Amino acid sequence: LGRLRMRILGLILLALPAVSAFLQPGRCGGLEGPGSMTRGAAGASRARSLAPRGSLAGWAPGSGIRRCRLVPSMSMGSDPGEMVFSQESECGAGSVQVWQRDFEGESEKVMRTLWFSGSPNVWQSAAVLEKESLRPDFQRAPTFHSCKGLALAATLPPSVRSILIIGLGGGSLVGWLLENHPELERVVACELDSAVAAAAKTCFLGSYGEDPRLEIHVGDGLEYAQKDTVGKFDLIIVDASESADTELNGGTSGPGVWAPPQVLRTKSCYRALRDAMSEEGVLAVNVLARDPIELLDYVQVVNGSFPGGVVYLENRDRSHSWMVTPDNKIVIAASNSAASFLTEDGMRDRVLAYETRVPASQDLDLTSRVRKEFTAVDNLSTRAQQLRVYRGNHGL
Numbered sequence: 230l231g232r233l234r235m236r237i238l239g240l241i242l243l244a245l246p247a248v249s250a251f252l253q254p255g256r257c258g259g260l261e262g263p264g265s266m267t268r269g270a271a272g273a274s275r276a277r278s279l280a281p282r283g284s285l286a287g288w289a290p291g292s293g294i295r296r297c298r299l300v301p302s303m304s305m306g307s308d309p310g311e312m313v314f315s316q317e318s319e320c321g322a323g324s325v326q327v328w329q330r331d332f333e334g335e336s337e338k339v340m341r342t343l344w345f346s347g348s349p350n351v352w353q354s355a356a357v358l359e360k361e362s363l364r365p366d367f368q369r370a371p372t373f374h375s376c377k378g379l380a381l382a383a384t385l386p387p388s389v390r391s392i393l394i395i396g397l398g399g400g401s402l403v404g405w406l407l408e409n410h411p412e413l414e415r416v417v418a419c420e421l422d423s424a425v426a427a428a429a430k431t432c433f434l435g436s437y438g439e440d441p442r443l444e445i446h447v448g449d450g451l452e453y454a455q456k457d458t459v460g461k462f463d464l465i466i467v468d469a470s471e472s473a474d475t476e477l478n479g480g481t482s483g484p485g486v487w488a489p490p491q492v493l494r495t496k497s498c499y500r501a502l503r504d505a506m507s508e509e510g511v512l513a514v515n516v517l518a519r520d521p522i523e524l525l526d527y528v529q530v531v532n533g534s535f536p537g538g539v540v541y542l543e544n545r546d547r548s549h550s551w552m553v554t555p556d557n558k559i560v561i562a563a564s565n566s567a568a569s570f571l572t573e574d575g576m577r578d579r580v581l582a583y584e585t586r587v588p589a590s591q592d593l594d595l596t597s598r599v600r601k602e603f604t605a606v607d608n609l610s611t612r613a614q615q616l617r618v619y620r621g622n623h624g625l
Contacts (some may be wrong), residue, residue, distance in 0.1 A: 354399025
């Protein structure tokens, strides 16, 4: 009996790597109904229709997306406060709305959240402001793993002077950069949806909306990068998405998210972004991928245009566990083939130096994130192969 138990335990241990590759860290398994998120797909094409299920621009059937528990504080049905802005989206997201309520625990503050009526179960962006003056408090660390990871990417170039952001949203990351990086000379934020850009400037950015260093471009971010003649960018951040059909447990389907959009998943796209960068430029992309195979395919597309190499940060803080999407990753690439920071030690050294220069960044817990979330592409290749074996053995 003891030998039989040991044999069963051994079989379980052998199966764990493949199973863990398929069910990635942080993906929740609640059963209380789906949520949805449709970001304005800033910088991508204007087509906002749901992609056919199974296509490259959508979620394929049986992809492992789970129905996830909704966090009550994220739902418009849990008293988001008073609506202070409403404008119809140009990108099929319904009404773009900003709601304001008292900030819990700090009576002199308010919190503003950005919503799309087309996805009422989740807010898209948030900022804390002074109640009287409505001045945004960008000394606070940005919320969500995507912002945290992208803020980390800002620490990578040794002397950042110009940044291109494809996907403005509510402008939390833009505000953080302008507030905490006085050395910046130029920040260009591209947002495809004029209603989202108006909400960011009117309700979130405050005086930073008039900062001479900031340019808000309403239109396609990739086209802007290709046509810009002012100068090269030291950092390019892609934080855009588009809606895609999602297969949920039980065979039902619902709106989900694909990030970056299909138009920003091509070799020509990353050749163009590489050409828009300075010699020491860095690329950071917020990626939603169903599984290691899909993520590896995307990384290989990026890697072909960035000789300095590619790494990525896992999402292990469960910050998106309430969404009906896979966990997001932050893919980071270097344009210089001699770049040495895309190692765990190199990234940690830069983070430590950054935390000294920008004390507000200490709230981001960046050093811990590098240790927990840094992942080399070799590791991803192994996980992708494990998943292929798992699917082959189970006829998936």
